[in-house]
Amino acid sequence: MKPMPTNNKPRPRVVIVGAGFAGLTAARRIARLPVQLTVVDRKNHHTFQPLLYQVATAGLSPGEIAAPIRWILRGCSNVKVLLDEVVDFNLEQNKVITKEQVLDYDFLIIASGATHAYFGHPDWEPLAPGLKTIEDALEIRRRVLLAFELAERQNERPNKTADGQSESPLQFVVIGGGPTGVELAGTLAEIARHAMNHEFRNIDPRQTRILLIEGSPRVLGSYSEELSRKAEAQLRRLGVEVRTSHVVTRIEPGAVWVGGERIPAPVVLWAAGVAASPLGLKLAVAVDRAGRVLVQPDLSISGHPEVFVVGDLAALQDENDGNGKILPGVAPVAIQQGNWVAQTIGRDLENQPRRNFRYHDKGSLATIGRAAAVAQFGKFELSGYFAWLAWLFVHILFLIGFRNRLLVMIQWAWSYLTYERGARLITGSDELPGCTQPQPHPEKDGAAEPTVPAGQPRA
Amino acid sequence: MKPMPTNNKPRPRVVIVGAGFAGLTAARRIARLPVQLTVVDRKNHHTFQPLLYQVATAGLSPGEIAAPIRWILRGCSNVKVLLDEVVDFNLEQNKVITKEQVLDYDFLIIASGATHAYFGHPDWEPLAPGLKTIEDALEIRRRVLLAFELAERQNERPNKTADGQSESPLQFVVIGGGPTGVELAGTLAEIARHAMNHEFRNIDPRQTRILLIEGSPRVLGSYSEELSRKAEAQLRRLGVEVRTSHVVTRIEPGAVWVGGERIPAPVVLWAAGVAASPLGLKLAVAVDRAGRVLVQPDLSISGHPEVFVVGDLAALQDENDGNGKILPGVAPVAIQQGNWVAQTIGRDLENQPRRNFRYHDKGSLATIGRAAAVAQFGKFELSGYFAWLAWLFVHILFLIGFRNRLLVMIQWAWSYLTYERGARLITGSDELPGCTQPQPHPEKDGAAEPTVPAGQPRA
Numbered sequence: 001m002k003p004m005p006t007n008n009k010p011r012p013r014v015v016i017v018g019a020g021f022a023g024l025t026a027a028r029r030i031a032r033l034p035v036q037l038t039v040v041d042r043k044n045h046h047t048f049q050p051l052l053y054q055v056a057t058a059g060l061s062p063g064e065i066a067a068p069i070r071w072i073l074r075g076c077s078n079v080k081v082l083l084d085e086v087v088d089f090n091l092e093q094n095k096v097i098t099k100e101q102v103l104d105y106d107f108l109i110i111a112s113g114a115t116h117a118y119f120g121h122p123d124w125e126p127l128a129p130g131l132k133t134i135e136d137a138l139e140i141r142r143r144v145l146l147a148f149e150l151a152e153r154q155n156e157r158p159n160k161t162a163d164g165q166s167e168s169p170l171q172f173v174v175i176g177g178g179p180t181g182v183e184l185a186g187t188l189a190e191i192a193r194h195a196m197n198h199e200f201r202n203i204d205p206r207q208t209r210i211l212l213i214e215g216s217p218r219v220l221g222s223y224s225e226e227l228s229r230k231a232e233a234q235l236r237r238l239g240v241e242v243r244t245s246h247v248v249t250r251i252e253p254g255a256v257w258v259g260g261e262r263i264p265a266p267v268v269l270w271a272a273g274v275a276a277s278p279l280g281l282k283l284a285v286a287v288d289r290a291g292r293v294l295v296q297p298d299l300s301i302s303g304h305p306e307v308f309v310v311g312d313l314a315a316l317q318d319e320n321d322g323n324g325k326i327l328p329g330v331a332p333v334a335i336q337q338g339n340w341v342a343q344t345i346g347r348d349l350e351n352q353p354r355r356n357f358r359y360h361d362k363g364s365l366a367t368i369g370r371a372a373a374v375a376q377f378g379k380f381e382l383s384g385y386f387a388w389l390a391w392l393f394v395h396i397l398f399l400i401g402f403r404n405r406l407l408v409m410i411q412w413a414w415s416y417l418t419y420e421r422g423a424r425l426i427t428g429s430d431e432l433p434g435c436t437q438p439q440p441h442p443e444k445d446g447a448a449e450p451t452v453p454a455g456q457p458r459a
Numbered sequence: 460m461k462p463m464p465t466n467n468k469p470r471p472r473v474v475i476v477g478a479g480f481a482g483l484t485a486a487r488r489i490a491r492l493p494v495q496l497t498v499v500d501r502k503n504h505h506t507f508q509p510l511l512y513q514v515a516t517a518g519l520s521p522g523e524i525a526a527p528i529r530w531i532l533r534g535c536s537n538v539k540v541l542l543d544e545v546v547d548f549n550l551e552q553n554k555v556i557t558k559e560q561v562l563d564y565d566f567l568i569i570a571s572g573a574t575h576a577y578f579g580h581p582d583w584e585p586l587a588p589g590l591k592t593i594e595d596a597l598e599i600r601r602r603v604l605l606a607f608e609l610a611e612r613q614n615e616r617p618n619k620t621a622d623g624q625s626e627s628p629l630q631f632v633v634i635g636g637g638p639t640g641v642e643l644a645g646t647l648a649e650i651a652r653h654a655m656n657h658e659f660r661n662i663d664p665r666q667t668r669i670l671l672i673e674g675s676p677r678v679l680g681s682y683s684e685e686l687s688r689k690a691e692a693q694l695r696r697l698g699v700e701v702r703t704s705h706v707v708t709r710i711e712p713g714a715v716w717v718g719g720e721r722i723p724a725p726v727v728l729w730a731a732g733v734a735a736s737p738l739g740l741k742l743a744v745a746v747d748r749a750g751r752v753l754v755q756p757d758l759s760i761s762g763h764p765e766v767f768v769v770g771d772l773a774a775l776q777d778e779n780d781g782n783g784k785i786l787p788g789v790a791p792v793a794i795q796q797g798n799w800v801a802q803t804i805g806r807d808l809e810n811q812p813r814r815n816f817r818y819h820d821k822g823s824l825a826t827i828g829r830a831a832a833v834a835q836f837g838k839f840e841l842s843g844y845f846a847w848l849a850w851l852f853v854h855i856l857f858l859i860g861f862r863n864r865l866l867v868m869i870q871w872a873w874s875y876l877t878y879e880r881g882a883r884l885i886t887g888s889d890e891l892p893g894c895t896q897p898q899p900h901p902e903k904d905g906a907a908e909p910t911v912p913a914g915q916p917r918a
Contacts, residue, residue: 044608044885061520063882070658071883080660082615083608083889100612134886149503149542153559156541199529201539407866407881422866423522424530426503427593430542 011036011078012106014345015096017086017279019046019069021331022311023111025338031076033346038080038103040096044068047134048399050331051408053180055137056269057187058145058195058421062134064407067400086112088282091304107306107345110279110293111338114312114329117273117290124251127433128268131180138427143267144172144188145426148196148205150266155202169432170208173256173265175248176272177214178221179366182231184269185212186369189238194370194419210240211265213258215247215272220366220374222328227374230383234372248272253433266432274329276313283307288315288326297356299341305354308344310337319358327359331398336360365391370416470495470537471565473804474555476545476738478505478528480790481770482570484797490535492805497539497562499555503527506593507858509790510867512639514596515728516646517604517654517880521593523866526859545571547741550763566765566804569738569752570797573771573788576734576749583710586892587727590639597886602726603631603647604885607655607664609725614661628891629667632715632724634707635731636673637680638825641690643728644671645828648697653829653878669699670724672717674706674731679825679833681787686833689842693831707731712892725891733788735772742766747774747785756815758800764813767803769796778817786818790857795819824850829875 012035016023019041027039045066054060070081088097089108096103116130129139147169154169170192174185192208199205212219212235218228219235219242232242243258250257256265276291285301286294292315295301299308299316311334317324327333340357347354363377365387373387382390392412399405411422471494475482478500486498504525513519529540543557548567555562575589588598606628613628629651633644651667658664671678671694677687678694678701691701702717709716715724735750744760745753751774754760758767758775770793776783786792799816806813822836824846832846841849851871858864870881 042889044604044883061522061882062884062886063520066884068658068883071879074658077660080611080615081658082612083605083885084612101616134884138886145503146542152539153541153543156539157560199527199533199540201536407869410866410869420530423520424503424527425521425525425593426542427521427597430501 012349013038013104014107014109015040015103015105016109016111017041017096018111018113018277018311019043019081020049020111020113020311020334022113022334022338023109024069024072025335026109026111026310026342027073027079027338028076029339029342030345031073031079033342033349035107035345035349036078036080037076038082038105039069039073040082040084040086040098040103041069042083042085043133044070044083045134046072046400048404049132050395051399052131052134052137053183053187055134055423056131056140056144056184057191058141058424059187059415060408060411061423062138064404064411065399066134067404072400086279089279089307091283091307094306105306107308107348109308109310109341110283110313111309111311111334112277112279112313114274114276114290116270117275118270119273121251124270127251127253128175128256128270130270131184140184140269141423142426142428143432144191145424146430146432147172147267148200148203149426149430150432151203152200153202167254167264167266168207168209169266170203170205171264172208172210172267172269173263174210174212174269174271175256176270177212177216177219177242177244178271181212181214181269181271182219182235183367184271185210185240186235186238186367186372189235189240190369191421193239195421195424197419206239211263212240212242213246213248213256214242214244217245219244223364223366223374223376224381227376227381227383231366231368231374234368234374234383238369238372274312280309280313283309290315292326298344298354299337299357308341310334310341316357319356320361330364332362333359365394367391471808472497472563473566473568474499474562474564475568475570476500476555477570477572477736477770478502478540479508479570479572479770479793481572481793481797482568483528483531484794485568485570485769485801486532486538486797487535488798488801489804490532490538492801492808494566494804494808495537495539496535497541497564498528498532499541499543499545499557499562500528501542501544502592503529503542504593505531505859507863508591509854510858511590511593511596512642512646514593514882515590515599515603515643516650517600517883518646518874519867519870520882521597523863523870524858525593526863531859545738548738548766550742550766553765564765566767566807568767568769568800569742569772570768570770570793571736571738571772573733573735573749575729576732577729578732580710583729586710586712587634587715587729589729590643599643599728600882601885601887602891603650604883605889605891606631606726607659607662608885608889609891610662611659612661626713626723626725627666627668628725629662629664630723631667631669631726631728632722633669633671633728633730634715635729636671636675636678636701636703637730640671640673640728640730641678641694642826643730644669644699645694645697645826645831648694648699649828650880652698654880654883656878665698670722671699671701672705672707672715673701673703676704678703682823682825682833682835683840686835686840686842690825690827690833693827693833693842697828697831733771739768739772742768749774751785757803757813758796758816767800769793769800775816778815779820789823791821792818824853826850 014035014037016039048065051065073079084098118124150169192205196205280293293309295314312329365375367373371385373391375382375387473496475498507524510524532538547556577583609628651664655664739752752768754773771788824834826832830844832850834841834846
């Protein structure tokens with residue numbers, strides 16, 4: 001980057017809202033421009049979302065897939081990082097309004113991403129947590145591990161469960177057959193078959209029921225029909241029941257309903273719907289049905305060329321696609337858009353004309369479980385072990401920071417060789433929604449207890 | 460262990476309450492006896508407590524110092540692990556009453572440890588968290604890291620803090636100068652001086668005030684006066700203010716009071732008092748002032764030779780000490796007692812007479828910070844770098860499980876070489892007690908905002 005002519009004037013102020021893939025990529029590149037950059041995020045850390053499911057399934061620790069934003073950007077003295085929550089914008093006066101203060105900008109990049117959508121059923125959220133943040137992942141981990149513990153405890157005295165057979169906690173339902181749902185279901189199956197072997201005395205973890213429910217006719221709908229078919233076969237081989245073309249109509253504590261059928265499900269995980277960050281609605285520009293902001297071809301918003309929206313919050317037609325399909329909310333799109341906006345601001349500062357963003361699809365990868373994955377690179381498709389190796393390579397390569405990469409590699413090598421999972425801690429509460437079946441209390445109920453067998457040694 | 464004569468009878472049932480050092484050590488050894496063993500714990504994991512302060516100070520992740528109890532005991536087919544909370548005992552009928560069920564025993568080992576004591580001020584607990592569990596450590600980590608973030612945010616517009624200078628969040632008070640308090644204060648100083656260098660723009664983390672308050676005349680009171688003096692000198696060198704012979708009389712949000720003096724303290728950590736687990740009071744035997752159970756010389760309780768109390772919950776006079784000093788609540792005592800009880804049960808099964816427990820003091824180690832520690836092996840004393848190496852060696856050696864040991868070594872090598880800390884994630888709420896100073900809101904208050912400087916590039 002050559003020196004700017006504006007060196008003696010105050011540097012233009014750039015504000016980035018959100019340090020996910022899009023925001024962080026933009027920040028790293030914009031830091032090299034002669035600007036003052038402020039990055040605002042509600043969290044102090046960037047999360048490597050493609051590996052969140054590994055935290056949710058106890059394979060990795062949170063610290064291995066997340067790093068403090070200010071640590072990542074520590075080398076850039078013109079970058080400030082603020083832990084704060086943006087609540088509104090004043091685009092006419094170039095202001096970002098956070099919970100705690102007001103920030104001025106000359107360029108604004110909004111990359112606040114997406115959250116879970118429960119299709120008008122916000123009451124489902126506590127019953128079926130989704131997977132977007134470290135906190136989500138830890139909550140899912142807690143529920144999954146707790147189910148095995150409750151099953152072991154409940155079967156300590158199986159003859160004592162008096163009124164009717166109580167339902168086993170070992171029934172997991174994953175709602176949504178996209179990449180996250182497939183990863184979760186596949187990994188849960190792996191845990192049940194292998195990771196907990198020989199650790200329980202009252203239950204057989206391999207009896208765990210794992211059900212994946214998808215509303216459309218096939219899992220991994222964004223892949224080819226052939227790969228969807230293969231993914232479904234790999235899931236079944238791992239022991240996952242797959243029900244496509246089924247829609248969940250109700251979730252209650254301990255069960256989901258598919259049409260008229262009640263399916264017992266002490267643990268329900270949500271991987272079905274995504275809604276754009278509500279900040280998109282504060283911009284007074286058009287949004288699509290999912291709340292994504294319809295951006296200009298240069299990723300700015302209508303009437304405000306100094307305001308950009310990138311990543312999962314942006315809705316932009318794929319120029320490579322004749323049918324006007326919207327670019328998917330995946331990391332490669334976010335990264336390319338973050339880079340593009342950084343370049344655009346650089347061109348603006350040099351008074352060069354803007355150009356339109358164009359997505360370069362380098363392929364997609366989805367993992368299913370141990371040594372199982374699918375990959376699509378244009379016309380070239382791959383599945384099984386080699387797709388899994390490709391997935392592993394790409395994901396370790398893109399992990400932020402050398403330390404994390406090394407630790408993750410060790411964890412994975414360990415898990416692969418031993419079938420064990422390294423982060424199986426239950427922290428927080430020990431209750432599951434729908435798993436609070438009151439156990440009859442033999443002492444209180446006056447039930448006869450087995451007495452100490454005669455002939456026992458007594459000191 | 461030679462084969463038992465009772466092989467054809469039902470095996471004696473042993474119940475262990477608590478899987479800390481004492482309970483887990485007993486469990487591993489008792490598993491080799493011809494008994495049925497049940498281990499009950501409120502958590503699914505054993506926590507390596509000597510390294511908890513590393514989690515609290517973002518050096519290690521929880522998964523690196525904790526491992527599932529049932530994973531540790533997976534090889535022992537005569538051992539059951541139950542996640543459950545013991546609430547009472549019926550010693551006459553040999554029953555352990557948990558929240559969910561009733562367990563019968565022939566031998567009972569109570570190793571439920573200790574918790575924080577706030578000396579009759581339970582309202583101090585939310586203001587000054589102690590450090591006993593993984594959850595505690597994560598809460599402390601959250602508060603410590605958040606203080607730096609709030610300071611950076613608060614100083615974004617220092618001119619805007621209208622009514623009076625608001626207090627800096629970067630004031631940490633550690634109450635209690637025992638090993639935990641010294642470790643916490645030393646490590647906090649290390650973080651402030653080194654780990655966060657070059658990451659903040661509005662604050663200088665090295666300005667952080669760290670105050671260690673100890674009621675008695677010296678820190679590390681269980682060590683020699685010489686070592687106490689050296690430890691205090693090492694703390695001061697790291698930048699910790701040490702106040703001995705000072706007692707905290709009041710804690711309020713954002714401050715502690717020492718006598719008549721109010722000391723601003725947005726983050727207060729409690730390392731002062733320990734109280735035995737309340738289960739000790741359910742035994743109807745004598746307890747000492749701290750609630751510890753007065754045990755017989757063989758670690759059983761009066762009138763019930765089949766019931767043992769070990770670890771931090773037990774009060775036993777040190778036979779090596781003429782003054783009748785009670786054995787301290789440290790890991791080596793717990794481990795030796797756990798082993799002793801296992802042996803005693805083995806002897807009972809073989810109808811051999813019991814023997815009295817005797818503690819073998821192999822020395823004590825306390826770490827202070829980077830390359831700073833003190834060690835006492837009988838008359839032999841060590842401080843500084845070599846004491847720290849000894850501490851490092853002993854602690855890595857005793858970590859449960861090869862995987863953890865390897866990961867911890869990598870983390871430490873990394874931290875040592877780079878001064879960085881690997882687990883600096885803030886999860887959970889973003890509020891500190893006493894740090895909710897309402898910031899004047901320039902938009903709402905109508906304060907003049909700096910306008911966009913003229914001559915700024917606009918796209």
